[in-house]
Amino acid sequence: MNVMTLEHTRTIDEVKTSFALALEMAKDEGHKVVGCLCSYFPREVAWAAGAITVGLCGTTQGPIEAAEQVLPADQCPMVKATYGRAINNTCPIFPLADCIVGETTCDGRKKMYEVLGREKSMHVMDLPQKPENPAALRYWIDEVHRLKGFLEAQLDCRITHDALLAAIEQGNRERVLLKRIHQCRKSHPVPIMGLDLVALSTSMSYTIDRKHYLKELESVLEELRRRIAAKQFACSADRPRILWTGLGNSLGCDKVLRLVEQSGGVVVCQEGCGGVTRMDDQIDPGDDPIEAIARRYLKVTCASMSPNNTRFEQIDRLITEYKIQGVIDLAWQSCHAFNIESFRVREVVKEKHGLPYLHIVTDYSQSDVGQLKVRIEGFIEQIKFGLGR
Amino acid sequence: MTAVNGFYAGIDVGSLTAKSVIIDHSGIVAAKIIRTGAVPQKAGEAVFQKVLDRAHCRREEIRRIVATGYGRISLPFADKALTEISCHAKGVRFLNPDVASLIDIGGQDSKAITLNKDGSVADFIMNDRCAAGTGRFLEIMAGALEVNIDDFSRLSVRTGEPCQINSTCIVFAESEVISLLAAGNSRSDIAAGLHQSIARRVGTMARRLKPFKNTAFVGGVAKNQGLCRALENVLGAGFMPIDADVQITGALGAAIFAKEQVLQEQKNECHDVGTYKND
Ligand code: SF4
Ligand code: SF4
Numbered sequence: 001m002n003v004m005t006l007e008h009t010r011t012i013d014e015v016k017t018s019f020a021l022a023l024e025m026a027k028d029e030g031h032k033v034v035g036c037l038c039s040y041f042p043r044e045v046a047w048a049a050g051a052i053t054v055g056l057c058g059t060t061q062g063p064i065e066a067a068e069q070v071l072p073a074d075q076c077p078m079v080k081a082t083y084g085r086a087i088n089n090t091c092p093i094f095p096l097a098d099c100i101v102g103e104t105t106c107d108g109r110k111k112m113y114e115v116l117g118r119e120k121s122m123h124v125m126d127l128p129q130k131p132e133n134p135a136a137l138r139y140w141i142d143e144v145h146r147l148k149g150f151l152e153a154q155l156d157c158r159i160t161h162d163a164l165l166a167a168i169e170q171g172n173r174e175r176v177l178l179k180r181i182h183q184c185r186k187s188h189p190v191p192i193m194g195l196d197l198v199a200l201s202t203s204m205s206y207t208i209d210r211k212h213y214l215k216e217l218e219s220v221l222e223e224l225r226r227r228i229a230a231k232q233f234a235c236s237a238d239r240p241r242i243l244w245t246g247l248g249n250s251l252g253c254d255k256v257l258r259l260v261e262q263s264g265g266v267v268v269c270q271e272g273c274g275g276v277t278r279m280d281d282q283i284d285p286g287d288d289p290i291e292a293i294a295r296r297y298l299k300v301t302c303a304s305m306s307p308n309n310t311r312f313e314q315i316d317r318l319i320t321e322y323k324i325q326g327v328i329d330l331a332w333q334s335c336h337a338f339n340i341e342s343f344r345v346r347e348v349v350k351e352k353h354g355l356p357y358l359h360i361v362t363d364y365s366q367s368d369v370g371q372l373k374v375r376i377e378g379f380i381e382q383i384k385f386g387l388g389r
Numbered sequence: 390m391t392a393v394n395g396f397y398a399g400i401d402v403g404s405l406t407a408k409s410v411i412i413d414h415s416g417i418v419a420a421k422i423i424r425t426g427a428v429p430q431k432a433g434e435a436v437f438q439k440v441l442d443r444a445h446c447r448r449e450e451i452r453r454i455v456a457t458g459y460g461r462i463s464l465p466f467a468d469k470a471l472t473e474i475s476c477h478a479k480g481v482r483f484l485n486p487d488v489a490s491l492i493d494i495g496g497q498d499s500k501a502i503t504l505n506k507d508g509s510v511a512d513f514i515m516n517d518r519c520a521a522g523t524g525r526f527l528e529i530m531a532g533a534l535e536v537n538i539d540d541f542s543r544l545s546v547r548t549g550e551p552c553q554i555n556s557t558c559i560v561f562a563e564s565e566v567i568s569l570l571a572a573g574n575s576r577s578d579i580a581a582g583l584h585q586s587i588a589r590r591v592g593t594m595a596r597r598l599k600p601f602k603n604t605a606f607v608g609g610v611a612k613n614q615g616l617c618r619a620l621e622n623v624l625g626a627g628f629m630p631i632d633a634d635v636q637i638t639g640a641l642g643a644a645i646f647a648k649e650q651v652l653q654e655q656k657n658e659c660h661d662v663g664t665y666k667n668d
Contacts, residue, residue: 350512357512370459371498375515378474382510385475 006192006223008199012059012252019054019206020092026052026208027096032155035097035120037082038105039273040127042144042297044171044283045290046101048163049151052208054093056100058082059252061364063090070115076332077363078247079108086119094120099154101147103127105304106337123150130306131298141294148290164289170210172282177217179279184224185268186322189233191224194244194267195257196234198274202251239266240325240383245315245345246338248330249274253364256330256372263377264384269322277301277314303337311341312348319353326356326383333363356382395452397651398440399643400433400467401476402460405496405524406609407432408640409440411451412648419444420637429460437466453647457639459497471646473639474502474513480642481605481631482508488629489603492595492620493639494610496524501595512598521557522590524610529559530583533566534576538613545580545615552582557590584619592623603629611635 010018023033034046035056043053058064058081067084085091099121102113113124125143128136148159178201184191192200200220207213227233242265248256249270257267271277283289283296301311318324327349331338342359349357358379362368394414401408407425411418421440425432433456441448456467457476464470477493482504490503499522502513516522520529531541552574556562562583569579595601606617606628612635621627633641 359514371515374459374472374474374498375513378472378510378513381472381475382513386505386509 006196006200006220008196008203010203012202012250015203015206015251017092019208020096022208023052023054023093023096031208032157033097034151034155035094035100037100037102037109039278039300039302040103040105040125040297041101042147042293044164044167044293045144045148045159046151047167047170047210048159049155049157050163051098051151051155054097055205056082056086056091056094056097057250058085058091059250059364061366063088064364071112074334075108075112076106076335077253078332078335079112081364083112083116086116099123099151101125101150104129105302106335108334121154123147123154127304128298129304132307137295137298140298141291144290144294144297161289164293165285168283168285168289168293170214173214174210174217175279175282177214177221179276181217181221181224182269182276182279184221184228187228187233188241188323189235189237189239190241190266190268191227191232191234193234193261194242194249194270195254195261198249198254198257198270199251201274235266238384239264240380241266241268241323243267243269243271243315243318243322243324243327244275244330245271245311245327246330246342247272247332247335248362255364255366255369256328256360256362256376259369259372259376260328260380263373264380265326265376267328269318269324271311271315271318272301276318303335303341308341312344315345315348316352319349319355324353324355325387326358326379328358328360328379330360330362333361356386395651396444396446396450397644397647398437398451398454399476399480399640399645399647400437400454400456400464401458401473401637401640401643402429402433402436402456402464403458403473403495403609403639406636407436407458407460408637409436410637410640410644411440411444411446412641412644414648417633417641418446420634420640422634422636425460430463430465433460433464434466453651455643455647455650457643468647469650471643474500474510476639476642476646477607478502478504478508478510478642479645480638480640481607483641483645484631484633484638485605485629487603488605488631490595490598490601491605491607492591492611493608494522494524494591494606494616495608499523499591499594499608499610501591501598501601503598503601514594514598516591516594519557520559521562522587522594524608526559526562526587527583527610527613527616529563530566530580533563534570534580536576536580541580542584542613542615544577545584546618547577548581549575550578551585552578554579554582554586557586562586581615581619584613584615588616588619588623592620595624602626605629605631605635605638607631607635607638609636 032051034051063084064080066088067080103125104110104127244267281299329345399410408422410420423436454467456464456470457473461470493500500515503511505511531538556565
């Protein structure tokens, strides 16, 4: 990875392998490692415990076979790959985690965590599923307190008020920079292709030194702004501008995103995990940092929540802000929550904005690539041929 | 040669058949359908040669060639490749301007498409990776009943009481058929049940697109009268008439795109319409 040229050619497995080396060295120096699995994980609490946080989600096909010896085949690939990596000894990072933290989002994750917990000491946070309910926040604040207790016991440390404030400051700075990076893509044409940004940001997120991470984000932002000023765009102006929503926008499980850009589109904005929307919610520490952290993380949107209205308001807003010409909504196979929400995404995109909408259900395998090509090329044609209307 | 004169070709290489159509300024000049076989590129070349012969036309007289279908990218002599989604829409609308939506069932997938008033694609939906609701499903089920595909369709129309078939997966449906045969059900009742099951599946998929009306049924499988009737029942309306072989609408659409693009380029020399620059 080169943050100056924004070039990135490594696969997710290569990223993880080299990260694992650095992680081992950090552990030798006495650092603790907390494995995390979802956007609801309040990372600031782990940072305040002096721990390094590392994502453990599986985004590749390889480990799925191992997982299917325990989990039923008709689970979403994310659930299977995450579990498979943990048990088939192919994840170089998993053994280095001192403990892992999960949240009760969807059924697949929550039941998988019950068996994953046998591999490593694990804490599952109970996430209230109707976040707008006033009691939900009180409950979640308690859960964040319990997480603090768990981490203190596991990592044998005390999480102080000051350490929490410092962690909040760090998280806020990261989010501001990430948001500005994403916003550079409002430019037409964009200064970076969607796939390149996904690869770059996934790979940068595997970081040990978060201060260094901030520096990297700053230089990426600077380079993007320089390109815009110098009119050095990543593609020509006639590529349809695509909004990505749902799943499948991180390195490894990016086959559809890749096809979209190979077929002549460009992804200029992503809603959801890994996208721009989560960067809006900052933490205002006030007098109770734990409460402030809890407040921020309950705002994350996910189809496992009900009614999850914020997601649709954000899609609506992003379509206008990023001058979107078509929306792609990806759900993994057997992901009931995102698959059902697609009906509501379609309503916003087609009925409110009258834009082409493509719903894709797939998994991590390559078996449907030929068929996906037809749909994606057809979708790009639909946008291009419909432009003059 | 004036702006509109000349010939344009569309070639649609599908998984089971390859189709080609030549048009001129006034309409279809010739059309040809052959089996695809194992090598899509060869099929594309062969069908193109055959349609040229039929049109009494030389290759140099074709001003532009657009390819579509699964083999669209394997034809080096085509000027451009477009998906069968755009091409079917274009071809059907040319044959019947009142069509507002269409169903295309091919060898390995099925699609439902709705059209804008100007004929451009408004929305489309395709079956996911499984073969239920495709020509392949019908072929395998005909095999399970040990009849050829034409008899299979005819049988289904002569039913007394169609069997209820619940499996949509090819493997399960095949064993369901075998148990139904063993239980003494007639071949025509089973055939009718299978047709209904596909019709329900494709019809339900199509109706996710709203509004879905004034529908044309195209693609090779649209020649199956049994399925036609069953789908009309599911959709609650008759299909719109198409004044040509329903199997050639994709190739026809491709040929029309070829013509439109030449005309567009003449109008606007520097504007490159719809090509995918690999920038
Ligand atoms: S989509 Fe939902 S379950 Fe998945 S990481 Fe995001 S918040 Fe967590
Ligand atoms: S993709 Fe869906 S089913 Fe899979 S882990 Fe995420 S929310 Fe759960």
